[in-house]
Amino acid sequence: MDKFNPDTCCGIYCGACSIVMHGKTGRADRFAVCLGSVPKEDLACGGCKSDNVYAGCSTCSLRRCARERGVAHCVDCADYPCKRYRQWRSVAKLLPHSREAAANLEAIKRDGVVPWLAAQKRRWSCPDCGSPFSWYAPKCCKCGRSLVSQTYRLSGWRRLLCRLVLPMAYRKGKAL
16 A cells, blocks of 8 residues: 555545544544445555545545646645535535635645644644544544544534445445
């Protein structure tokens, strides 16, 4: 597998991805449990910018567009924010972790990707033990500290939506 790269085209930080964390540790947070019966070996992912991406993310139109245009981030494109990005944002806002994407892209544009990645790594690491945690982890898997105030919640209807959409995106990606 490619070395893991937490950087993305859209501005979501893959280093806190619930799917990646579940694939690495076998522990499923509130988001990853929505994957249902996806085999653990199919959860291996090198990140959005790798050639070994989780099947459900392989269908991402933003990823495909950035690769075709040769841009590292959507914000680097002359057409940003394009119709495709605005449509993605309107759907993605159903998932709380995606709400940071536009602000993250602005931080990348303003400060550069290296400082942004460092800030994201700090943001998604346990304040007590430094262990990385995922977007929806209720507590640190290493020291047990509550992370409820630092992570996102999936309300009942969002959880139901994820249980429908995540397996469907996985199957679509596997079919490609």
